[in-house]
Amino acid sequence: MDPFAYRNGELLAEDVPLARIAREVGTPAYVYSLAALRANYRAFADAMRGLDADLHYAVKANSNLAVIRAFAALGAGADIVSIGEMRRALAAGVAPADIVFSGVGKKTSELREALQAGVRQINVESRAELDMLDAAAGDLDRTAEIAIRVNPDVDAKTHAKITTGRKENKFGIDIDLARAAYAHAGAKPNLRVVGVAMHIGSQIMSLDPYRESLRKLRSLIGDLRADGHRIERLDLGGGYGIVYRRESNEQPFAVAAYVDMVRQETAGLGCRLSFEPGRSLVGNAGVLLGEVILVKPGSARTFVVVDAAMNDLLRPTLYEAWHDIVPVRQTAAGASTTITDIVGPICESGDYLAQNRAMPPLASGDVIAVKTAGAYGAVMASTYNSRPLAPEVLVDGARYDVIRRRQTVDDLLAMDRVPSWL
Numbered sequence: 045m046d047p048f049a050y051r052n053g054e055l056l057a058e059d060v061p062l063a064r065i066a067r068e069v070g071t072p073a074y075v076y077s078l079a080a081l082r083a084n085y086r087a088f089a090d091a092m093r094g095l096d097a098d099l100h101y102a103v104k105a106n107s108n109l110a111v112i113r114a115f116a117a118l119g120a121g122a123d124i125v126s127i128g129e130m131r132r133a134l135a136a137g138v139a140p141a142d143i144v145f146s147g148v149g150k151k152t153s154e155l156r157e158a159l160q161a162g163v164r165q166i167n168v169e170s171r172a173e174l175d176m177l178d179a180a181a182g183d184l185d186r187t188a189e190i191a192i193r194v195n196p197d198v199d200a201k202t203h204a205k206i207t208t209g210r211k212e213n214k215f216g217i218d219i220d221l222a223r224a225a226y227a228h229a230g231a232k233p234n235l236r237v238v239g240v241a242m243h244i245g246s247q248i249m250s251l252d253p254y255r256e257s258l259r260k261l262r263s264l265i266g267d268l269r270a271d272g273h274r275i276e277r278l279d280l281g282g283g284y285g286i287v288y289r290r291e292s293n294e295q296p297f298a299v300a301a302y303v304d305m306v307r308q309e310t311a312g313l314g315c316r317l318s319f320e321p322g323r324s325l326v327g328n329a330g331v332l333l334g335e336v337i338l339v340k341p342g343s344a345r346t347f348v349v350v351d352a353a354m355n356d357l358l359r360p361t362l363y364e365a366w367h368d369i370v371p372v373r374q375t376a377a378g379a380s381t382t383i384t385d386i387v388g389p390i391c392e393s394g395d396y397l398a399q400n401r402a403m404p405p406l407a408s409g410d411v412i413a414v415k416t417a418g419a420y421g422a423v424m425a426s427t428y429n430s431r432p433l434a435p436e437v438l439v440d441g442a443r444y445d446v447i448r449r450r451q452t453v454d455d456l457l458a459m460d461r462v463p464s465w466l
């Protein structure tokens with residue numbers, strides 16, 4: 045579903061005009077649709093029906109407490125990659141037993157805190173981490189339930205910065221070295237091996253790399269069992285691609301097709317499965333609102349300078365990502381378009397939301413919506429150029445609430461200290 049549609053010439057979030065939110069909350073601001081979050085979750089949950097499987101929402105895609113709570117209320121657990129995210133998941137009402145801790149560089153202090161909280165499972169990504177975790181668990185007189193994240197060496201055919209399942213990526217343990225790593229883990233007194241984990245990348249548009257990885261892991265699980273390990277769980281990671289460019293031939297697979305493929309490839313395996321979607325649950329449920337500050341016609345192209353910038357939404361700069369951008373007041377059909385760069389005020393040439401984009405006429409004061417900004421948007425924001433973090437708003441039907449207040453410059457200044465000797 046697209047909860048952001050025009051009605052009577054106004055772009056709405058569900059039943060709330062985005063122009064109204066821009067007026068009342070200010071810009072830049074992130075706006076999310078609760079109905080879209082729920083619809084995305086339900087599509088996944090429906091597809092999973094009948095499988096022995098859990099859904100652990102990958103909190104890093106959008107870690108606002110209200111967003112996590114919305115999913116937790118529907119039955120989701122959490123996949124976390126830091127203790128900060130664990131604290132968020134717990135604060136949002138996720139039970140520790142529904143939390144899986146992933147990540148390539150967990151510190152001993154983080155491992156300890158996760159063990160003390162009683163998270164379900166820790167996904168270990170290196171031999172060094174096996175040693176650290178065994179020691180931490182021993183100190184606390186606990187046993188850590190672990191899976192090892194295996195790097196299956198497949199090409200997910202996605203952007204280089206978000207592919208994670210190749211040998212040259214830092215993630216997981218090479219599949220060729222996995223048996224030895226499991227033997228190492230199996231000999232640790234404070235670790236209990238329970239499963240195998242994978243996550244091969246993000247914004248993946250084809251089922252093929254998943255199928256290829258699953259076949260490799262299935263054969264590995266056979267070997268591990270022959271070696272005497274009890275492999276009861278299989279973490280499938282996330283990475284499901286979504287449409288960012290409406291008028292394109294981007295064709296992500298349907299979640300039902302993905303889950304059916306998993307059903308086939310894991311039939312008879314006897315593992316409890318874990319799905320870890322992030323982007324696909326939140327991406328299309330959010331927009332970033334910005335207001336046009338000024339329009340600057342140049343000899344090569346026209347620049348539209350808006351008050352939302354790369355510090356608010358880094359994806360265009362970091363991944364060369366496309367986001368559809370539309371005015372919140374609908375343009376008359378047949379209006380002319382101009383080739384435009386939509387840029388922020390930051391002192392970086394990389395500060396743009398779109399380049400060479402055909403846009404309808406825009407003028408100072410117009411509000412634009414950057415679409416599909418619900419995932420890896422607000423969570424990647426920074427305060428570069430001393431720009432306070434944008435607020436986040438959740439819409440539910442005809443009502444909305446601010447779910448993260450706008451940071452103020454005073455908030456920023458309050459963190460700094462000038463030494464007395466300066």
Ligand SMILES: *Cc1c(COP(=O)(O)O)cnc(C)c1O
Nearest residue numbers: 102146243246282283320322323
């Ligand atoms: C980031 C991540 C996910 C979620 O990826 P999406 O592309 O947002 O679905 C799942 N599992 C792990 C281990 C991750 O690091």
